[in-house]
Amino acid sequence: MNAQGTVFKYPDNVDTDVIIPARYLNSQDAAELARHCMEDIDPDFVNKVKPGDIMVGGWNFGCGSSREHAPLVIKTSGTACVIAKSFARIFYRNAINIGLPILECEAAADGIEAGDEVAVDFDTGVITNLSKGETYQAQPFPPFIQDIIRAGGLMNSIRQKGGNKA
Amino acid sequence: MGMTMTQKILAAHAGLDEVKAGQLINARLDQVLGNDITTPVAINEFEKAGFTGVFDRSRINIVLDHFVPNKDIKSAQQSKQCREFASKYDIINFFDVGKMGIEHALLPEQGIVTAGDCIIGADSHTCTYGAVGAFSTGVGSTDMAAGMATGMAWFKVPAAIRFNLTGKLGPRVSGKDVILHIIGMIGVDGALYKSMEFTGPGVATLSMDDRLCICNMAIEAGAKNGIFPVDEVTLRYLTGRSRREWTVYEADPDAEYEQTFEIDLAAIEPTVSWPHLPENTHTAKESEAIAIDQVVIGSCTNGRLEDMQAAYEILKGKTIAPGVRGIIIPGTMQVYKTCLQNGWLEAFIDAGCIVSTPTCGPCLGGYMGILAEGERCISTTNRNFVGRMGHVKSEVYLASPATAAASALTGHITDPREVE
Numbered sequence: 001m002n003a004q005g006t007v008f009k010y011p012d013n014v015d016t017d018v019i020i021p022a023r024y025l026n027s028q029d030a031a032e033l034a035r036h037c038m039e040d041i042d043p044d045f046v047n048k049v050k051p052g053d054i055m056v057g058g059w060n061f062g063c064g065s066s067r068e069h070a071p072l073v074i075k076t077s078g079t080a081c082v083i084a085k086s087f088a089r090i091f092y093r094n095a096i097n098i099g100l101p102i103l104e105c106e107a108a109a110d111g112i113e114a115g116d117e118v119a120v121d122f123d124t125g126v127i128t129n130l131s132k133g134e135t136y137q138a139q140p141f142p143p144f145i146q147d148i149i150r151a152g153g154l155m156n157s158i159r160q161k162g163g164n165k166a
Numbered sequence: 167m168g169m170t171m172t173q174k175i176l177a178a179h180a181g182l183d184e185v186k187a188g189q190l191i192n193a194r195l196d197q198v199l200g201n202d203i204t205t206p207v208a209i210n211e212f213e214k215a216g217f218t219g220v221f222d223r224s225r226i227n228i229v230l231d232h233f234v235p236n237k238d239i240k241s242a243q244q245s246k247q248c249r250e251f252a253s254k255y256d257i258i259n260f261f262d263v264g265k266m267g268i269e270h271a272l273l274p275e276q277g278i279v280t281a282g283d284c285i286i287g288a289d290s291h292t293c294t295y296g297a298v299g300a301f302s303t304g305v306g307s308t309d310m311a312a313g314m315a316t317g318m319a320w321f322k323v324p325a326a327i328r329f330n331l332t333g334k335l336g337p338r339v340s341g342k343d344v345i346l347h348i349i350g351m352i353g354v355d356g357a358l359y360k361s362m363e364f365t366g367p368g369v370a371t372l373s374m375d376d377r378l379c380i381c382n383m384a385i386e387a388g389a390k391n392g393i394f395p396v397d398e399v400t401l402r403y404l405t406g407r408s409r410r411e412w413t414v415y416e417a418d419p420d421a422e423y424e425q426t427f428e429i430d431l432a433a434i435e436p437t438v439s440w441p442h443l444p445e446n447t448h449t450a451k452e453s454e455a456i457a458i459d460q461v462v463i464g465s466c467t468n469g470r471l472e473d474m475q476a477a478y479e480i481l482k483g484k485t486i487a488p489g490v491r492g493i494i495i496p497g498t499m500q501v502y503k504t505c506l507q508n509g510w511l512e513a514f515i516d517a518g519c520i521v522s523t524p525t526c527g528p529c530l531g532g533y534m535g536i537l538a539e540g541e542r543c544i545s546t547t548n549r550n551f552v553g554r555m556g557h558v559k560s561e562v563y564l565a566s567p568a569t570a571a572a573s574a575l576t577g578h579i580t581d582p583r584e585v586e
Contacts, residue, residue, distance in 0.1 A: 013354055013443060017551045022530035025203045026233060026240035028210065040553040060355035060388060064549060065530070066290040068207055068306035089359050089390055090290055094306035144190045144320070154308050155215040158316060 001122040003080035003101070004130075005053035008045060009114035010038075012058035016070040016091065019062065025069060033069055034076035051078035054120065056112050058084060062091025071095040081120055083127060083138070085109045096145055097154040103127065108136035168418025170326040171393055172361040175301040175415050179284040187325035187422070195225070196300075196410075197279055198313040199287030201269055201526075202230040206244045207307035208288055209251045212314060220255045221317030227259040227278060227287075228252050229269040232526040234262075237533040267498025267524045270294040270382060270466035274374075275498055280404055281396045282413030286310065286319050291466050291548065293384045296393035297377035299400055299414065303391045324361040324390045327352075328423040331368030333432035338582040340476065341376030342468055342546065342566035345383040346437040348429065350447025358388035360424070363417065368431045369394060374403045375472040382467045383548050386444040436581050438544070439564035442552045450569050453579040460491045460543040461574040462555075463567050464522075465529045468546035469497025471504055473567040478510040480571035480585060481517040487577030492519030493528060493535045519574070531555045537562075544573045 018040040024033055038045040055074060061084035062070060071094045074082060081101035095102045101122055108127045112118060116131040125138035141149065151157035169177060169184065177185040179193040200208050205228050220226055228248050233241035245262075252260035259278060266272065270291050273279045281299035285292065288310035295302035305319065313319050329348065349356070362384045364377075372380070377394050384392030394400070396414045404412055436450035463477045474496055486492045494514050496502040502523060505511050511521050528535030529547035537543055537556030542563065545555065550562035565573070568582035575585055 015549075015551045017530070017549065017554050021553055022203075022232075022532055023536075025532075026238060026244060028206050028244070040558045060358065063354060063388065064290065064551060066204065066288055066292075066304040066306055068204070068288075068308060086355065086358060088355070088388060090304050090306060090385075093309060097306060097308035142190060154312055155211055158312055159215055 002120060003052055003054065004119040005050065005080055007112055007114055007116045007118050008049065008053060008055050009112065010041065010055065010057045013060045013063055014057050015064035016062060016067050017064055019070040020067065020073045025067065030072050030076040034073045037073040037077045046077065049077050049079060052080045053078065054118050055079050055082045056084065056109055057082065058109055059086050061087050063088035066090045068094045068098060071098055071100040075100040083108050096148055099153045103138040105136050105138035108138065111136060167422050168420040170361060170363055170421040171395065171415050171417040172301050172326065172363065172391060173323055175282060175284055176321060176323055185323045187323055189323045190320060191323060192318050192320050193284050195286055195313050195317050195319055196283040197225050197227060197285045198310060199227040199229070199269060199273065199285070199289065199292060200310045201232050201289055202234060202241065202245050202248055203232045204288035204307045204310060206247045208310040208314065209247060211308050211311035215311070217315040220314045223256050224258045226257050226314050227273060228257055229261045229272060230263065230266055231268050231524065232530065233532050234266065234525060265499065268466045268469050268526055271469050271497030271501065274298060274378060275500060277407035277409045280408040280410055280412040281400060282415055286313050290385045291382050293389065293391045294378055294382040294466065296381040296384065296391050297374060298404065299394060299396035301391055301393065304385060324359060326361045326363050326423045327357050328363050328365055328426040329429050330366040330426055331364060331429050331431055332366055333368055333430045334371040335431045335434060338568045339434055339436055340566045340568065341372060341379035343434050343437045344431065345380045346439050346444065346447050346564060347434050349383065349387050349444045350437065351427070352387055354386060354443050354445045355388040357384065360389055362387065362389045362392040363423065364392065364394050368429070370397055370399065371431065373472060374399055375470045378470065379467055386548060436566060436569045436583065438569065438579060439550055441550050441561040441563070444550060444564060450565065450579060450581040453563065456542065456563065456579045457577060458490060458544050458573055458579065459541040460493065460535060460537065461570050462493045462528050462535055462543060462545040462547060463570050464495025464497060465526065465547040466497065467548045468567050469495060469501065469524065471501050473546065474501060474505050474510055476567040477571040478513055480568060480582060481519070481574065482513040484517055484575055486518045486574040490574055490577050492517065492574045493522065494519050495522045496524060498524055528555055544570050544579055546570050
């Protein structure tokens with residue numbers, strides 16, 4: 001699996017309140033919610049993002065609320081993956097559970113700038129900055145988490161294992 | 167190498183003699199929780215996956231607290247969806263308007279969470295229940311759906327940071343000041359993926375409400391959970407309240423901690439987190455030039471009885487400053503009723519404040535106190551991110567109930583020890 005697109009770059013500690021403000025959480029409609037993705041720190045994001053584009057953050061990306069709506073709106077906006085130095089733990093779980101690819105890579109988050117064209121190979125974790133001619137190696141997921149991703153998210157993984165007594 | 171208290175609870179729930187930091191485990195859950203924002207998403211996942219039953223109807227908790235009594239048609243639809251699901255699966259702990267409270271004030275108060283439990287909740291502040299000696303952590307809606315169906319969840323066993331508490335808090339200094347001070351010291355990702363283990367002789371001096379507040383904001387340091395040892399204070403709290411037998415786990419003497427911080431409780435000052443991160447801490451004294459438009463006292467962090475009492479002690483017989491809007495929100499119906507019986511609600515109203523029934527409302531910019539452009543609020547809530555309580559150019563200053571109440575009287579941020 002691969003992705004290639006233009007980069008939207010954000011600072012450290014991007015929180016779930018700016019990814020999707022709580023004032024919109026009276027809806028569960030992913031397409032409706034995605035119209036407000038990143039609205040409070042980058043009102044232009046939703047107008048500029050194209051399918052396959054890549055979001056890059058710093059430390060502690062996705063901190064704050066447990067709202068699963070946050071990775072969901074990023075995914076629904078067409079963003080192919082998020083690269084950051086580190087992810088807040090609930091966001092990390094939620095992204096895996098709903099199938100938004102995320103990669104932890106400090107060198108990539110430092111080296112990549114807004115507007116760069118970047119390609120990602122999810123199987124190897126190799127991130128290529130086509131604009132700068134640089135490559136970076138992301139941390140691979142542990143096998144346990146790779147299994148969830150391969151199954152297509154947590155619920156599919158549980159069903160395949162026959163984990164529900166009902 | 168021995169295990170921390172968190173690791174012991176996780177090992178027991180995974181059916182293992184021993185676990186190590188970094189190990190991935192499947193653990194049995196004692197309680198699963200969701201609210202009116204996260205539960206509808208979980209219900210959709212649950213139904214989409216084709217599940218037709220829950221693992222245990224007495225161990226699932228659905229609390230309508232974020233947008234109730236419903237603020238608009240869309241939130242009413244979400245509450246309705248929760249209500250219908252609770253009815254269909256005969257969920258015992260379903261809390262609707264009239265019975266509800268803010269989830270993390272309600273579940274400990276009702277004795278639903280207890281020592282030794284392993285708990286997940288689709289709300290980031292689920293880490294609150296570490297105060298009663300449980301392992302408890304926030305997850306997303308899909309994890310909640312899987313938890314409701316199977317009674318299990320996967321975890322990476324966390325490494326630990328120890329906070330060794332000594333001394334005793336000074337007058338008008340509370341658990342909120344302790345946790346804001348700690349977040350200021352270690353940063354908003356200072357405990358990322360880790361457990362925060364509170365130990366030492368200072369623990370015994372902290373009330374249960376202080377401990378619940380401290381564990382509540384562990385997530386604001388990035389932690390997986392916060393946890394207190396079970397002591398006399400815990401046992402007094404649980405006795406006659408806990409609906410189930412509890413189990414006391416203690417850390418091994420040779421448990422491994424990545425770091426240990428020494429915290430002298432006596433040295434902690436009334437603390438305020440400036441916008442737009444909880445780690446931007448200053449003392450209340452350093453913050454006195456900051457004028458405020460609104461004061462919020464409540465939330466899952468500070469909506470408990472001692473919080474209301476701290477506000478009452480400062481506001482009784484006085485009037486809040488002209489131009490300041492005072493909003494007080496007791497965390498549960500029981501706290502609300504006790505405030506009423508004690509005459510505190512009357513004192514709040516006479517001081518010029520409004521008193522709402524329990525809701526998360528203003529904390530997350532939902533309703534009941536949204537800020538306009540350029541407005542400032544001192545709030546006992548837990549987050550001061552950009553746009554958290556309203557306009558992206560509004561500001562939230564996090565503080566204790568005493569500091570918030572003192573600031574309401576003067577109209578600017580005020581050290582509560584400087585008012586009568």
